[in-house]
Structure formats: structure tokens, C-alpha cells
Amino acid sequence: MARRIVLSSDDGPSRSVENLTIDYRGDLNEQQFDAATTGSGPTLVIAGAGTGKTRTLIYRMAYLVETGTKPESVVLLTFTRRAAREMTSRAADLLDGRCQRVQGGTFHAFCLGVLRRHAPTIGFPRNFTVLDAADAGDVISVLRADGNYDQGEERFPQKRTLYSMFSAVINRQEPLDEVLARRYPQFSPLYDGLEQMRQDYQAYKKSHGMMDFDDLLYRTLELFAADDGVRREVAGRCRHVLVDEYQDTNALQAELVKQFASVHGNVMVVGDDAQSIYRFRGADFRNIFAFPEEFDDTQVLKLEQNYRSTQVILDLANHVIDNADRSYEKTLFSHRDVPDAELPAVVPAADGQMESRFVAQMILRLRESGVPLHEQAVLFRSSHNSYELETELNKRNIPFVKYGGMKLSEAAHIKDVLAHLKVAENPQDAAAWNRALQLIHGIGPKTAKSLIEWATNEADDPFVHTDNAPFSNRYISQLKKLLGTLRSIRDPDMPLVEQVESVIDYYRPIFEDEYYEDYPKREPDLDHFIGLSENYSSRRDFLSSLALDPIELTALDNDGEHEDEPPLVLSTIHSAKGLEFHTVFIIRALEGDLPSRYALREKGGVDEELRLFYVAVTRAEDNLFISYPMTQYRRYQGEYMTDPSRFIVDVPEDTLEPVQLVEETEAQEDDQPLLGGDTPAALGSGDSEQTSASAPKQLGDGSDSASRADTETSREYDPRDVDGLPF
Numbered sequence: 183m184a185r186r187i188v189l190s191s192d193d194g195p196s197r198s199v200e201n202l203t204i205d206y207r208g209d210l211n212e213q214q215f216d217a218a219t220t221g222s223g224p225t226l227v228i229a230g231a232g233t234g235k236t237r238t239l240i241y242r243m244a245y246l247v248e249t250g251t252k253p254e255s256v257v258l259l260t261f262t263r264r265a266a267r268e269m270t271s272r273a274a275d276l277l278d279g280r281c282q283r284v285q286g287g288t289f290h291a292f293c294l295g296v297l298r299r300h301a302p303t304i305g306f307p308r309n310f311t312v313l314d315a316a317d318a319g320d321v322i323s324v325l326r327a328d329g330n331y332d333q334g335e336e337r338f339p340q341k342r343t344l345y346s347m348f349s350a351v352i353n354r355q356e357p358l359d360e361v362l363a364r365r366y367p368q369f370s371p372l373y374d375g376l377e378q379m380r381q382d383y384q385a386y387k388k389s390h391g392m393m394d395f396d397d398l399l400y401r402t403l404e405l406f407a408a409d410d411g412v413r414r415e416v417a418g419r420c421r422h423v424l425v426d427e428y429q430d431t432n433a434l435q436a437e438l439v440k441q442f443a444s445v446h447g448n449v450m451v452v453g454d455d456a457q458s459i460y461r462f463r464g465a466d467f468r469n470i471f472a473f474p475e476e477f478d479d480t481q482v483l484k485l486e487q488n489y490r491s492t493q494v495i496l497d498l499a500n501h502v503i504d505n506a507d508r509s510y511e512k513t514l515f516s517h518r519d520v521p522d523a524e525l526p527a528v529v530p531a532a533d534g535q536m537e538s539r540f541v542a543q544m545i546l547r548l549r550e551s552g553v554p555l556h557e558q559a560v561l562f563r564s565s566h567n568s569y570e571l572e573t574e575l576n577k578r579n580i581p582f583v584k585y586g587g588m589k590l591s592e593a594a595h596i597k598d599v600l601a602h603l604k605v606a607e608n609p610q611d612a613a614a615w616n617r618a619l620q621l622i623h624g625i626g627p628k629t630a631k632s633l634i635e636w637a638t639n640e641a642d643d644p645f646v647h648t649d650n651a652p653f654s655n656r657y658i659s660q661l662k663k664l665l666g667t668l669r670s671i672r673d674p675d676m677p678l679v680e681q682v683e684s685v686i687d688y689y690r691p692i693f694e695d696e697y698y699e700d701y702p703k704r705e706p707d708l709d710h711f712i713g714l715s716e717n718y719s720s721r722r723d724f725l726s727s728l729a730l731d732p733i734e735l736t737a738l739d740n741d742g743e744h745e746d747e748p749p750l751v752l753s754t755i756h757s758a759k760g761l762e763f764h765t766v767f768i769i770r771a772l773e774g775d776l777p778s779r780y781a782l783r784e785k786g787g788v789d790e791e792l793r794l795f796y797v798a799v800t801r802a803e804d805n806l807f808i809s810y811p812m813t814q815y816r817r818y819q820g821e822y823m824t825d826p827s828r829f830i831v832d833v834p835e836d837t838l839e840p841v842q843l844v845e846e847t848e849a850q851e852d853d854q855p856l857l858g859g860d861t862p863a864a865l866g867s868g869d870s871e872q873t874s875a876s877a878p879k880q881l882g883d884g885s886d887s888a889s890r891a892d893t894e895t896s897r898e899y900d901p902r903d904v905d906g907l908p909f
């Protein structure tokens with residue numbers, strides 16, 4: 183065995199908590215203080231929603247640095263890179279710039295860093311390509327075109343489904359036959375072909391220098407198993423491991439935490455079993471229950487005091503989660519003393535359009551009463567749930583930003599550009615070749631296949647046109663342009679932004695032709711893409727970063743358009759994780775949507791949806807409206823009656839107050855009180871006509887039309903009117 187020389191720690195001298203610059207006792211409650219300032223060893227912090235998990239981790243980071251731990255040896259693992267950035271910069275604000283040097287990021291990004299250094303140990307090149315889910319699907323398509331995996335069966339799974347199956351095998355560590363039996367029983371008879379394909383997919387990625395997301399985790403563990411020196415070196419640099427959102431880790435991530443903490447043993451994981459919502463990606467909320475079994479002498483701390491929501495909102499949250507299968511016993515109680523807090527409201531609307539009008543009008547009224555748009559959010563289960571509302575918001579010129587929709591790198595035109603960059607980065611990337619080649623007139627799937635064969639196997643240099651290449655006059659001149667562009671951007675001295683511009687110059691005529699119907703609408707994305715590339719020094723980092731940390735297309739689309747006023751937030755519930763808003767609207771609370779009809783088919787699926795609903799409810803600080811349309815329309819079915827979500831039907835009225843929507847005209851006829859008058863202030867004052875007529879100018883030049891629409895059709899929301907519910 184090699185001789186070992188033990189170096190002593192470079193950490194600075196430790197100081198007592200009383201002599202530190204931050205007032206930990208004053209800023210934190212007792213439970214938070216205990217967690218932030220605990221000593222070494224394993225710690226599990228079980229925390230309810232809004233109880234200050236994030237705050238505690240930020241203070242923990244600052245505390246470690248302030249008491250002498252080298253910031254570079256603190257590792258903060260979060261669910262998104264944005265979360266890590268925000269947390270380290272908040273810690274830096276609290277203490278000083280040293281906190282920016284904490285190693286923060288996602289598990290995938292951390293593993294990527296390790297693998298870039300050590301990939302050759304497990305037979306991968308250092309410049310391996312990172313495949314996102316769509317890329318992985320493309321690779322699977324390439325394989326499928328080559329093999330006879332479907333054995334003539336017509337009902338073979340699509341590429342996305344195949345990827346999900348293969349992914350589940352890795353990240354749940356379950357054999358494929360079990361994955362099929364549990365989640366895709368209809369494909370169980372195809373097991374042999376599928377297993378063969380899965381193995382070929384693994385082998386193909388390895389021989390072509392590619393890793394998908396699961397590989398980043400799995401191969402890191404493989405690397406540690408293959409070379410214990412690497413494990414010791416990596417874990418040696420993890421003096422303190424902090425993990426946020428532990429409830430959403432999968433089996434591989436839980437194992438990685440163990441490995442990272444295997445030298446120093448200092449690990450703090452923070453999570454809320456009730457907020458585990460990523461089962462479809464292999465997350466297993468049972469990890470959080472298993473933690474004390476995995477780490478001897480775990481200290482378990484609980485945070486139960488909620489600082490975010492009013493007690494009435496928490497009462498609903500507690501009621502909801504009481505129905506969950508298994509959760510750590512904790513009852514949230516509010517720290518906020520809000521007299522006359524509004525009960526959460528359930529609002530049935532006649533149809534989707536009426537639901538949208540209610541939400542849009544309510545948003546304007548709240549805004550009138552002083553709640554800015556960006557402190558209001560509309561949450562929904564699936565991105566398409568908000569389409570009708572988006573139309574309504576556009577009609578009224580209410581600016582909004584939407585999260586959880588399409589990612590920039592999922593847009594077809596961006597994928598085209600990316601394909602060129604990927605080929606330049608990894609000439610073995612057949613899926614990228616395939617996309618780039620088929621953009622050329624005269625090259626179809628068959629020709630592309632033989633060209634790829636030539637480029638990846640036969641050519642000495644695939645970027646140089648040679649006479650023995652299988653080129654035809656049909657496309658030769660365009661192909662030469664492609665190869666010339668790719669060759670030029672492979673020049674190591676060419677700055678990334680110039681490479682991207684060069685690809686886009688080549689691509690632009692193709693782009694205008696390919697998307698002739700709407701290319702002007704897509705054009706700004708190309709400019710954004712060039713702008714993004716300016717932040718990276720290498721093509722490799724840029725591509726990995728886009729794969730690992732995708733950028734929201736819609737968020738980007740709307741960037742810079744709201745200089746006057748930060749916009750309203752529309753978000754899927756998944757993307758609203760960790761956020762908080764003064765007012766939250768949960769729309770489309772329907773059976774089939776929330777819970778999603780797909781979840782109903784799976785064991786444990788409804789519980790996961792229940793937790794998702796819990797996450798949505800606990801985003802609200804002061805107001806919560808849960809609405810749904812009572813009728814919907816389907817093309818072949820016509821109009822039909824919906825069922826409200828099971829999560830809201832049996833809730834006592836003193837926990838979730840039913841509210842009836844009434845048209846203004848009807849309300850006046852019935853002599854019912856309109857919103858305004860004695861309506862609680864938080865819900866806005868003045869009648870709808872006043873509200874919209876006085877809506878400030880920056881809500882758009884269409885404020886007039888909004889005003890007209892309001893006066894003509896306004897229906898009234900009266901929170902006190904609980905009779906005659908149309909359930």
C-alpha cells in the first residue's frame with residue numbers, strides 16, 4: 183500500500199457562538215438555532231413547509247464558515263442550481279464573500295465535476311457528452327432504427343417511455359422486469375427485446391462517450407467502487423455535506439451522500455417527507471425515514487413553527503396532510519398573528535372561461551388593494567392547465583411570467599443549433615449528426631444513416647470532405663458548408679460566442695425555410711441563445727450546463743418586457759417548490775387533473791398527488807383560492823360535468839370556505855352585496871368597474887377594453903355568500 187502522509191487541517195481557529203458577528207440566537211428560533219449551530223456528525227432536520235429550512239441552511243453555512251471551516255470544504259447539494267446560488271449569496275450577505283466559495287450545486291453538477299476529472303478510470307473520455315432526456319430519447323431512436331427489438335410488435339413503447347423505463351432501472355435500482363410489472367404491465371410481454379435494448383443503450387453510451395443524467399450519479403458510484411483513492415480524495419474535500427430537499431433524493435443520491443460523507447462523517451440533510459413530489463424521477467421519500475438507520479447516532483431535529491402562512495391556511499395544510507400514507511408526526515403552527523385572516527376559499531366556476539375571469543379579476547382587485555402582481559401566483563398541475571387563463575390575462579394586458587412550461591433547449595429551433603454544437607464537441611454523437619444532417623435538403627433518414635456511419639466509423643476526419651465519402655450531388659454543396667462550419671468552430675482558439683454565431687449564420691437560411699410559418703416569433707430565442715453563450719468560456723461547459731440546468735423558455739421570452747412592474751407568476755406546482763406568495767390561486771382542482779389521471783393508475787400515485795397539493799397550499803402567505811370549472815368541453819364528448827378534486831371535497835367549511843361566483847347583473851337583481859362595501863380589505867375595494875377603470879396605465883393600453891369587459895360581464899365574488907353552492 184502507498185505511504186500516506188496525513189496533512190493537518192487548514193481550517194482557521196474555532197470561536198464560540200457568543201463571539202460571532204451574526205446574532206444566531208436572535209435571528210433564529212430555538213430549533214433553528216440548534217440545527218444551524220450543531221457540532222459534527224450526522225443530523226437530520228425534519229421540517230414542515232415554511233418553517234425556515236432554507237433559512238436554517240443559510241445560517242448553517244455562514245456558521246460553519248464563521249467558525250473556521252474552509253468554505254471550499256463545505257458542500258451544499260440542492261435541487262436546482264438556482265437554489266444553491268441563492269443560498270450561497272444570501273449566506274454571503276449575512277456574513278461575507280467567503281460563503282460564495284462554498285461548493286454549491288445539484289448532485290448531477292457535483293458528480294459531473296468529479297467525472298470530468300476521473301472519467302478515464304471507468305472507460306469514458308473526459309469530454310463525454312451529457313445527454314438530457316430529449317437527447318437520450320434521440321439516442322434510443324437511433325438504436326431502435328438499427329435493431330429488431332420490437333420483434334414485429336406494433337405496440338412498442340415510444341422513445342420517451344423507453345427512456346423512463348431504462349432510467350427507473352438505474353435510479354430505483356430495480357430490475358427491468360419489476361419496473362415493467364409495476365409501471366408498464368402492458369409491455370411485460372416485450373421484456374426480452376426491451377432488456378436487450380436497455381443493455382445496448384448502456385453499451386452505446388459508453389462506446390460513444392455519452393452519459394445521461396442517471397449515469398452521472400451511477401458512474402460516480404462506479405468510480406468510487408473502482409478506485410477507493412478517488413473516493414477518499416473526493417470525500418476528503420467534503421468536510422461538511424449539507425443536503426436540501428432530502429425527501430426528493432433517489433436511491434443513488436442517498437448512496438452518494440453516504441460516500442461524500444464517508445471521510446469526515448459530517449452530514450446534515452434537511453427535508454419534509456410531506457413535500458416529496460419527484461417520485462416520477464425516482465425520488466423515494468422513504469430515504470428520509472431510512473437516514474437514521476444509515477447513519478449511526480443521527481441527531482434528529484424538527485422545525486414546526488411556520489413563518490409563512492396564516493393559521494387558517496396551515497389548518498387546511500394540516501388537514502390535507504393528515505390523509506397521507508406515512509409522514510413524520512408534525513403539526514405546523516403559525517408564528518404570524520393576523521387578525522381576521524381570510525379562510526382559504528374553494529371557488530367552483532361554471533366553466534373554464536368563468537374560472538379564468540374570476541382569477542384575472544381577483545388579481546386586479548388585489549393589486550388595487552396593494553398586493554403587487556409578483557406577490558400573486560397561479561399554480562396548476564400541468565402546464566396546459568393555464569392556457570385558457572393565459573388568454574384571459576393577455577386580453578387584459580396583465581403581464582405574467584410562466585414557469586414549468588417548455589425549456590429553451592426543448593424548442594425545436596434551439597435543438598437544431600445545439601445539434602451542430604454537439605457534433606463539434608463530440609463527433610461520435612450520432613443523434614446530433616442525425617438532426618444536423620436531416621436539416622439539409624436532399625438528406626433523409628436513410629442517407630443520414632450512411633453518412634453517420636461514415637462520419638463516426640470510417641472517416642479519418644469527418645469534418646473534411648474526401649472523394650471516397652458517400653456524398654451525392656443532391657446535397658453536396660450544402661453538406662460542404664456544414665462540414666466547413668463545424669471544422670471552423672472546432673478551432674480551440676475560437677471564443678464560444680463566435681462559434682455559436684457561426685453556427686447560427688450557417689443555420690439561418692435553413693431556419694427560415696424550416697419554420698417559415700412562425701420563424702419571426704422564434705427568432706428572439708436565437709439571440710437569447712447567443713447571449714447565454716457569452717457567460718461560458720468553453721463549449722463543453724455550455725452544453726453540460728444547458729443539459730443539467732435547463733432554462734425556462736417562457737421565463738426567457740418575457741424577460742425585460744416588464745420594466746414597469748414585475749409580473750404575475752404562473753407556475754406548475756413542481757416549479758413553485760420552495761417559493762412563497764402573498765396570494766395563491768390553485769386552478770383546475772379537478773379529478774383527473776389534480777390528482778392527475780395518470781397518477782391514479784399507479785400504486786402510491788394518489789399520495790404523491792396529495793403531497794403536491796400540500797406543496798401548493800403551503801406556498802400561500804395570506805390568501806388562498808382553490809378553483810375549478812364545473813363543466814368542461816371535449817371534442818368528441820361535448821360538454822360534460824366535472825368532479826372536483828378529492829382533496830377538496832370533504833374538507834369542513836370552517837377550514838375551506840365555499841364561495842359562489844355570481845354575475846354582477848344577477849347579484850344586483852338579487853340585491854346581494856357586491857364585493858366592496860364590507861368586503862375585507864385584502865380582497866380589494868371598490869366595484870369591478872372602478873377597479874378596472876382605475877387600473878394603472880402600465881397594465882396596458884388595453885385597460886379600456888378590460889374595463890369594458892368587466893362592466894359588461896363581471897360576476898361577483900362574495901366570500902360571505904356560502905349558500906346555494908352549485909356543487
Ligand SMILES: Nc1ncnc2c1ncn2[C@@H]1O[C@H](COP(=O)(O)OP(=O)(O)OP(=O)(O)O)[C@@H](O)[C@H]1O
Nearest residue numbers: 209210211231232233234235236237489490760761
Ligand atoms: N426565525 C425566523 N424569523 C423570521 N422569519 C423567519 C424565520 N424563519 C423563517 N422565516 C421566514 O419564513 C419564510 C419561510 O422560510 P423558508 O423559505 O426558509 O422555509 P422553508 O422551510 O424552506 O419552506 P418550504 O419548504 O415550504 O419551501 C421565509 O419568508 C423566511 O424568511
